[in-house]
Structures are given as C-alpha cells and as structure tokens.
Amino acid sequence: MTGARPQAAPGGADLMMVEADWKRALDHWQSRPAAALLVEGEHGAPSERFIQELARATGTRLHLLGADGRVTAEAVSTVVSTVLCPHLETPAHGPGAVLVPGADRLDTSSLTALDGLLRQERVPVMLTCWPGSDFGYRFARVAGAPRGLRVSLDMLPVAATQRLLTRLLGVPPTQTLTRYLHQVSGGHVLELEDVVEVGLVEGWISAAGRRASIARLPDWLDRRTARGTVRRLREGTTPVGLDVLQQLAELGPRDLSSLAADSTTRDAVFGLEAAGLVVLDRSTVGLSCAAHQHALSCDTERSERSRGEPAPESALGRALRGEPVGEEEGITRASQLLRNGLLSQMRVLLRRMDAHDPRVSCLEAAALAAQGAPAAGLAVLDAGDPPVTGGVATLAHELRSFIRFGLLGDQGDPSGPRSDLSGRLCTFRETRATEYLRRFCAPAPGSWAPVLGDTALSGDLQPLQVETYTLLALDAYAAALAGHRDRARTALQALEQFGEQGIPLVCLSWVAERVSVARVLLDAADSLLPEDWTTRQVPERTLAMALAVGIVEVFRDVVRGVRPESLHGRLEDLWSEFEAGGPGGHVTRMQLEALDFLIDGERSRDLIGPPGVAVTRVGESYGDAWVTAMLGLARLLHAPAEAVGSLVRSQTSDEATVPGVRRLMLRCLALRRARELATTDLVLLLQACRRVDVEEEILDMLSAHIAGDAIQIRASIQRLGTSHPRLHVWEHLDSSGEGPLRWNEVYATLSPRERETVALLMNGLRSADVAERLGISPRTVQTHIRHVYRKLGVGSRTALRALLTRGSPR
Structure with missing residues (x-):
C-alpha cells in the first residue's frame, strides 16, 4: 500500500461533489468579459482549488494579488497592466485574470484598493473568503451586477464523503469507515484527503x-502530514488564532471567558468560528475538526505564541521529540489518550515511563482488551509487578475480573477475593438471567456514583468506573432478558x-x-443508544463500539420486520470490518455467523446449514443469551410454514427461553409470517403473544387473520403503523411464494372503483381503454393505479398480476 497523497482527478474529485456550482x-466565467467571481468556503473547503481548476478549464492565466496580506493601489495598477499587456494576449498564453485569496483577511486600506479594482471593470477577478465574513457583504453590490457571481462551497454531506472516498481509495468504503472519516474531517475536503493519506x-x-x-484504531502519529495540516492552519489564520487552536488541541474545549480574556483573542475566536475551525456551544469553545486536534498534538515543530512566548507543547509532543516527560504527567496523559481511543499515542508515552509501575501494566492491559486481545491483556496483568494496596491494586483486580469473566467468559471461582463484579459476571455466565436476578438485587441508586474518593488513575481507568458501568449494563441486560422491564429501565x-x-x-x-440489546428487548422501536452517546462522542470511541452496535442494529431491524435482503449490504460491511481486524x-x-444465518447470508450456510434446517441446543455452544436468541429467531423465520406451530410450542414450553427473548421472537414471527400460517398455528401464536404482552395492534391483526377478515387485517395493520411506525408487517409472502393469496382477501382492501380498475387491467386493457370504459379521465385512472399499488405493496402491473395469480410479487 502506498502512502502517496491522493490526487484530485481532472476537475477535482472533490469538485464533482459541487457539480451544480461548478x-x-x-x-458565468465564459460568458462575461470582465467577470468577478467570489468563492466562499470554510477552512478545508477547496476554494482555491475550485478557482485553479476553473482557470485550467478555461485556459485563464491567474495573476496573484495580496499574497502577503496587503493590497495597494500601486499593486492593483501593476497587475491590471500585466493582465492587459497586449503581447501576452495570445492563444498560447490565454486570457489573464486577477486572483485575490483570503479577501476577508485584508486590512481596511487593502480593501479600499480592492474596491477600486472591482469598480474599474477592466479585468476578470477571482476572490476567495470565508462564509459569513464582512467581505461577503461588501461583495454583494458586485454580485448583484451581471458581471458578479458568488459561489458557496459547503461541507460535504456523508453521501458525498462516501463517493469521494470511493474515488480516493478505488473501492467503496464501509459505512463505519465513511462515518468515521466524515466525523474526523468535519466534512472538509482537504482535511478528508489528509486523513486518507494518514x-x-x-x-x-x-x-x-x-x-x-x-483495520485497527488509528495511530495519528504521521508527523509529515501533521506538519502540512498545521502549515495550512498557520497560513489560513492569524498568530493569535493559531495560538487559540493550539490551546484547544492541548486542553480540550474551554470556556470562552477563560480562553479569550481580551478583545483581540475574542475577535480571533469569532474569526475561527467563521472559518469553521472552532465551534461555539453556548459559552464553550472547541475544535470543529478532530483531524486538526491530532495534527496539532503531534506536530513537533516549535512555534511562537503571538505574544512572543514559546508555544505550549503537549507531553506527547515532547515524547515524540525524545524529550523527558514527568512520570505523573505522562501517566495522566496516557490515561486520557486511552479514554479517547488513541492507543498508539498512549504507548508512545508509556515507553518513557517506568516499566515496573503497575499503572503502566493496567493501561497496557486495558488497551489490549479494547483492541480485541483480552487474553494478551490478562497476561500483561499477570506478568506485571502486583500492586500491594490502594487504588491501583483495586483497579488491577477489577480489570482482571472483567477481562476474565466478562470478555473471556471463564467459569468457576475467580482467584483471590471475589468482588461484586466477578461474582455477578460468574453467576450470569453459569446460570440463566432469571437466576441471576434472583441471587442479586438491584443496588440502591446512591451506590452507583461512578467516582467516589480514591482513584487509581485520572482520565480513563478508575476502579469504581470499571465496576459501576459494567454492573449497570449487566443488570439492565439480564433484567431485559428475563422480562423485568422496570428493573432494566432503572x-x-x-x-x-x-x-x-x-x-x-x-x-x-x-x-x-x-x-443496545436491552433497549431492543424492551422496545424494538427505540433507538439503540441514548442520543448523547452518539452525538457527543469522541470519533475513536464511536469507532471502538461501531462493530458491536452495528451487529445489534441489523438484529433490531430484523426484529422490526425489515426484509433481510435489504440488510445484506450492511452485513457485508460488518464482515469486512471484522475480517480486516478492525x-x-x-x-x-x-x-456474525449467527446474524448471517438470521438474515440468510452466504457465509453461514456451510457452518449452520441452509434455512429450514433445525438448529438444536445452541445455548451451550454460543454461550451468550442474545446470540442464542438470534439463532432461535432464525429457526422460527426459516422453518417451513407447517413446522412453525411445533416450534412455537417448544419456545413457549422451553424454560431456557427467557421471557424477554420469547416476547421478541413471537412479535417478529407475527410481523413476518402471520399471513402464511394455518388457522390452528395462528391461534397458538395469538395465545403465546398474549402471555408475553405483545402490542395490542399485533394481537388484533392475528385475531383478524384467524377470522379471515381482510378489512380488519388492513385496519389493524394501519393502526400498528400509526402507533408503532418503525414496525413493519409483511403483508405479502416473500419470493418463495408458499401458497397463493386468495383474490377475495385482496379484493376486500380496495374501493369499488379500484376493484373495477384492477379487473380491467388484468383483462389486458391499457390505461386509456380503462378510462374510456369507466367514463373517467386517464389521469384519474393513474391515480387509482397508484392507490392500488400502495395498498398492495407492488410497483408494477407485472408484480400486481403475480400477486393475484401466484401470491408473490416477482
């Protein structure tokens, strides 16, 4: 794999994302003799590249004005004379134009001189500035005239980021990679190119x-690219602004009043906001682009503050330069880097720490476990010098308990004293969720405080945090599995x-x-995680949990009734991430094999068998209740219709199937297969759904199917769609088409005029013939056809005929 910088295609790969503006x-440039073009874009938007490519496409020679941040009347006169110089106006050289980059950063006298250039209307002029700047309003008068045009280059949306990544990488990116790179780059084209290079x-x-x-959590240690990014930041802002960016990169978001104590710094902050470099959230200032934070943190070129003082340099920067870092400062910063998922940077600092410090062993063990190597992490803890007492000893014990019994799934008595964490994890692994809840009470809310008194490390690793969050998640998970909904919600x-x-x-x-599994079990229509967990997340932390949450997300959509074929692309993404070692x-x-089998993916067939093959006693081999639930649900969804009744009986009588899982399975079965089941099986399913408190609208739908009342079926489905819009009922059989739908069931859902229209269409009449036969306009016929398609869930006459004759749209 080469590390060459991604190159824009002719016209710029990024410019394809702004094709309309281009x-x-x-x-405009080709049709105006002395055109004036202003391109607005935040820092990282390809404003100057946009202009360069426009000049290349039109054969225009650009003459730079104001490169040093100043424009004078003499400079204007000189550049105009150069552009209009007769002996240069030849086909070999092409017409000339003036380029003024960063017009919003010019001083008052320079702007006056620039106004004079624009009023002359003698030569074409191209300018760039930040959006929302004062110069944009100053240019409004020119933009309102025929010669003027103002173009704004917005940040890339996620879909455009995905297309650009496909061009840069040569293959489509997974959703996880797209979202991460979009989040890190802030949707800025130039930053995105830098991130791909890194x-x-x-x-x-x-x-x-x-x-x-x-392939793994990013390193963010490529100093060559970092220097280029910082150089671009230095060129695009003032010294005071760069000083602000360096402080935010080192210290994180800060209060505006403490960051900008004087008017000069406040003005710089507001200028950075206009450039899209910082975000103001009420009174807090933070970097808008994580790529800038990484570049500023590992840039080892010393710079000077605007006040003549040495710029502050992080512990990581000093470590990269080979300079000493204090033990306590290094451990504290390493713990913060671990919390943010920057494991390679953490290890740079740990290499300068005392290898016998038990805190170093704890940090390295936690990093290995987070990377998917829990056994290696446990070996590091066992090989390190054991701490005697204090917070570090407690931390090491809690880490060992979580890795051994939570991640590795060891069973049996833990070595050493049994803590609440190890005891609960062992019990949950060895028994059913209902037995776990019987043995352990939900702790009182006051005892869940995540930070109490003694802490082993600041930043990421604190023993009470490891224990608190693990036990809360375990309690919610076990309670949701067992159907104890109030305890799970608490x-x-x-x-x-x-x-x-x-x-x-x-x-x-x-x-x-x-x-996320607990929330699916409680309410499949709910989001997987609280909103703050995804919207205010450090990008690398989002990345660390993306694969696990992505699997649950596909599982949830199956439970909601989404058709499996629409999920195959996301499943392939998950397999790609897993097999790349992400x-x-x-x-x-x-x-992943269980999920693959659930949605009939190709990879699981050789391991588990094709749909319809019974999968027995999967609990012991898979060892996780919700993985067992995926396979049990797959058995219900893939089994032949005549075998569903016996499977429902076994699910309702099997004590190993906990109530929360049973409710989820029966609801999904009702959404997916109610229409194809025999009446006796429907009665059995209805009784089972009532016992586990499935939604009333689904119970009504099953009752309507038992009665054979198509109108009530339709009405109950509509009520379900209104009250639970994220649940999807399969109203028609899938492509396997086991048995035709009776015409009277379809007929009952249509209005009298729609019935007449369908009957004539099925007899081979064209829309115009139907209109003439019924005495209505062709437009009204098309309206009836659209209504019929929507009600019956088809998209063409071929699919409609297939539905009415074979019972399965093709």
Missing part, C-alpha cells in the same frame, strides 16, 4: 478487499444519567452492546 461558475501511510485503512475498511436510566464519557474504553464495546472489542466470529 457548471454555474464555468458558464490512514494509508499508517496502515489503519485497508483497501485490499472488495470494500475499504478500518439501570438504563442510571447509565444515561452518568453519560458515555465516563465509560472506560476497556469495557465500552461490551457496555454498548449490552445496553476495532471490534469483544465481538466474535460466532456473533
């Missing part, structure tokens, strides 16, 4: 397969109240999976 600017050079972007994916509310930022990275993926945390191949 065509408008090209037409990922290819450092090897954490893998483009070897059919899809480009994340634990979930506590987790939401404490927030995601406090969850140590070592258990983040595990906690996120348990929380940051999967505790995710195992067995989980």
Whole structure:
C-alpha cells in the first residue's frame, strides 16, 4: 500500500461533489468579459482549488494579488497592466485574470484598493473568503451586477464523503469507515484527503478487499502530514488564532471567558468560528475538526505564541521529540489518550515511563482488551509487578475480573477475593438471567456514583468506573432478558444519567452492546443508544463500539420486520470490518455467523446449514443469551410454514427461553409470517403473544387473520403503523411464494372503483381503454393505479398480476 497523497482527478474529485456550482461558475466565467467571481468556503473547503481548476478549464492565466496580506493601489495598477499587456494576449498564453485569496483577511486600506479594482471593470477577478465574513457583504453590490457571481462551497454531506472516498481509495468504503472519516474531517475536503493519506501511510485503512475498511484504531502519529495540516492552519489564520487552536488541541474545549480574556483573542475566536475551525456551544469553545486536534498534538515543530512566548507543547509532543516527560504527567496523559481511543499515542508515552509501575501494566492491559486481545491483556496483568494496596491494586483486580469473566467468559471461582463484579459476571455466565436476578438485587441508586474518593488513575481507568458501568449494563441486560422491564429501565436510566464519557474504553464495546440489546428487548422501536452517546462522542470511541452496535442494529431491524435482503449490504460491511481486524472489542466470529444465518447470508450456510434446517441446543455452544436468541429467531423465520406451530410450542414450553427473548421472537414471527400460517398455528401464536404482552395492534391483526377478515387485517395493520411506525408487517409472502393469496382477501382492501380498475387491467386493457370504459379521465385512472399499488405493496402491473395469480410479487 502506498502512502502517496491522493490526487484530485481532472476537475477535482472533490469538485464533482459541487457539480451544480461548478457548471454555474464555468458558464458565468465564459460568458462575461470582465467577470468577478467570489468563492466562499470554510477552512478545508477547496476554494482555491475550485478557482485553479476553473482557470485550467478555461485556459485563464491567474495573476496573484495580496499574497502577503496587503493590497495597494500601486499593486492593483501593476497587475491590471500585466493582465492587459497586449503581447501576452495570445492563444498560447490565454486570457489573464486577477486572483485575490483570503479577501476577508485584508486590512481596511487593502480593501479600499480592492474596491477600486472591482469598480474599474477592466479585468476578470477571482476572490476567495470565508462564509459569513464582512467581505461577503461588501461583495454583494458586485454580485448583484451581471458581471458578479458568488459561489458557496459547503461541507460535504456523508453521501458525498462516501463517493469521494470511493474515488480516493478505488473501492467503496464501509459505512463505519465513511462515518468515521466524515466525523474526523468535519466534512472538509482537504482535511478528508489528509486523513486518507494518514490512514494509508499508517496502515489503519485497508483497501485490499472488495470494500475499504478500518483495520485497527488509528495511530495519528504521521508527523509529515501533521506538519502540512498545521502549515495550512498557520497560513489560513492569524498568530493569535493559531495560538487559540493550539490551546484547544492541548486542553480540550474551554470556556470562552477563560480562553479569550481580551478583545483581540475574542475577535480571533469569532474569526475561527467563521472559518469553521472552532465551534461555539453556548459559552464553550472547541475544535470543529478532530483531524486538526491530532495534527496539532503531534506536530513537533516549535512555534511562537503571538505574544512572543514559546508555544505550549503537549507531553506527547515532547515524547515524540525524545524529550523527558514527568512520570505523573505522562501517566495522566496516557490515561486520557486511552479514554479517547488513541492507543498508539498512549504507548508512545508509556515507553518513557517506568516499566515496573503497575499503572503502566493496567493501561497496557486495558488497551489490549479494547483492541480485541483480552487474553494478551490478562497476561500483561499477570506478568506485571502486583500492586500491594490502594487504588491501583483495586483497579488491577477489577480489570482482571472483567477481562476474565466478562470478555473471556471463564467459569468457576475467580482467584483471590471475589468482588461484586466477578461474582455477578460468574453467576450470569453459569446460570440463566432469571437466576441471576434472583441471587442479586438491584443496588440502591446512591451506590452507583461512578467516582467516589480514591482513584487509581485520572482520565480513563478508575476502579469504581470499571465496576459501576459494567454492573449497570449487566443488570439492565439480564433484567431485559428475563422480562423485568422496570428493573432494566432503572439501570438504563442510571447509565444515561452518568453519560458515555465516563465509560472506560476497556469495557465500552461490551457496555454498548449490552445496553443496545436491552433497549431492543424492551422496545424494538427505540433507538439503540441514548442520543448523547452518539452525538457527543469522541470519533475513536464511536469507532471502538461501531462493530458491536452495528451487529445489534441489523438484529433490531430484523426484529422490526425489515426484509433481510435489504440488510445484506450492511452485513457485508460488518464482515469486512471484522475480517480486516478492525476495532471490534469483544465481538466474535460466532456473533456474525449467527446474524448471517438470521438474515440468510452466504457465509453461514456451510457452518449452520441452509434455512429450514433445525438448529438444536445452541445455548451451550454460543454461550451468550442474545446470540442464542438470534439463532432461535432464525429457526422460527426459516422453518417451513407447517413446522412453525411445533416450534412455537417448544419456545413457549422451553424454560431456557427467557421471557424477554420469547416476547421478541413471537412479535417478529407475527410481523413476518402471520399471513402464511394455518388457522390452528395462528391461534397458538395469538395465545403465546398474549402471555408475553405483545402490542395490542399485533394481537388484533392475528385475531383478524384467524377470522379471515381482510378489512380488519388492513385496519389493524394501519393502526400498528400509526402507533408503532418503525414496525413493519409483511403483508405479502416473500419470493418463495408458499401458497397463493386468495383474490377475495385482496379484493376486500380496495374501493369499488379500484376493484373495477384492477379487473380491467388484468383483462389486458391499457390505461386509456380503462378510462374510456369507466367514463373517467386517464389521469384519474393513474391515480387509482397508484392507490392500488400502495395498498398492495407492488410497483408494477407485472408484480400486481403475480400477486393475484401466484401470491408473490416477482
């Protein structure tokens, strides 16, 4: 894999994302003799590249004005004379134009001189500035005239980011890679190109397969690219503004009043906001682009503050320069880097720490476990010098308990004293969820405080945080499985109240999976995670839990009634991430195989068998209740219709199937297969659904199917769609078409005029003939046809005929 910088295609690969603006600017430039073009874009938008490519496409020679940040009347006169110089106006050289980059950063006298250039209307002029700047309003008068045009280059949306990544990498990126790179780059084209270069050079972007994916948590240690990014920041802002960016990169978001104590700094902050470099959230200022934070943190070129003082340099920067770092400062910063998922940077600092410090062993063990190597992490803990007493000893014990019994699934008595964490994890692994809840009470809310007194490390690893978040997630998960909904909601509310930022990275993926599965079991229409867990998340932390949450997301959509064929692309993404060695945390191949079997993917067929083959006693082999649930649900959904009744009986009588899982399975079965089941099986399904408190609208739908009342079937489905819009009923059989639908069932859902229209269409009449036969206009016929298609869930006459004759749209 080469580390060459991605190159824009002719016209710019990024310019393809602003094709409409490009065509408008090209037409304007070619049709106006002394055109004036202003291109607005935040820092990182390809404003100057846009102009350069426009000049290349039109054969225009650009003459730079104001490169040093000043424009004088003499300079204007000189550049105008150069552009209009007769002996240069030849086909070989092409017409000339003036380029003024960063017009909004010019001083008052320079702007006056620039106004004079624009009023002359003698030469074409191209300018760039930040959006929302004062110069944009100053240019409005010119933009209102025929010669003027103003173009704004917005940040890329996610879909455009995906298209650009496909061009840069040569293969389509997975959703996880797209979202991560979009979040890190802030949707800025130039930053996105830098990030792709870093990922290819450092090897954490893998483009070897059919899809480009994340191979591991990123390093962010490529100093060559970092220097280029910082150089661009230095050129695009003032010294005071760069000083602000350096402070935010080192210290994180800060209060505006403490960051900008004087008017000069406040003006710089507002200028950075206009450039899209910082975000003001009420009174807090933070960097808008994570790529800038990474570049500023590992840039080892010393710079000077605007006040003549040495710029502050982070512990990481000093470590990269080979300079000493204090033990306590290094451990504290390493713990913060672990929390943010920057494991390679953490290890740079740990290499300068005392290898015999037990805190170093704890940090390295946690990092290995978070990377999906829990056995290696446990070996590091066992090989290190054991701490005697204090917070570090407690931390080491809690880490060992979580890794051994939570991630590795060891059974039996833990070595040493049995803590609440190890005791609960062991009990849950060895018994059913109902037995776990019988043995352990939900702790009182006051005892769940995640930070109490003694702490082993600041930043990520604190023993009480490891224990608190793990036990809350376990309690919510077990209670949801067992159908104790109030207890599950109490634990979930506590987790939401404490927030995601406090969850140590070592258990983040595990906690996120348990929380999302619990929320699916409680309400499949709910979101997988609290909103703050995804919207205010550090990109690398989002990445660390993306694979685990992605598996649950596909599982949830199956439970909601989404058709499996529409999920195959997302499943392929998950397989690509897993097989590339991405940051999967505790995710195992067995989980993906179970999901693959559930939605009839290709990879599971050789291992488990084709749909319809009974999968027996999967609990012991898979060892996780919700993986067992996926396979049990797959048996219900793939089995022949005549075998469903016996499977429902076994599910309702099997004590190993906990109530929460049973409710989920029966609801999904009703959504997916109610229409094809025999009446006796429908009665059995209805009785089972009532016992586990399935939604009333689904019960009404099953009752209507038993009665054979098509109108009531339709009405109950409509009520379900209104009250639970994210649940989807399969109203027609799938492509296997087991048995035709009776015409009277379809007929009953249509209005009298729609019935007449369908009958004539099925007799081979064209829309115009139907209109003439019924005495209505062709437009009204088309309206009836659209209504019929919507009611019957088809999209063509061929599909309608197939539905009415074979019972399955093709």
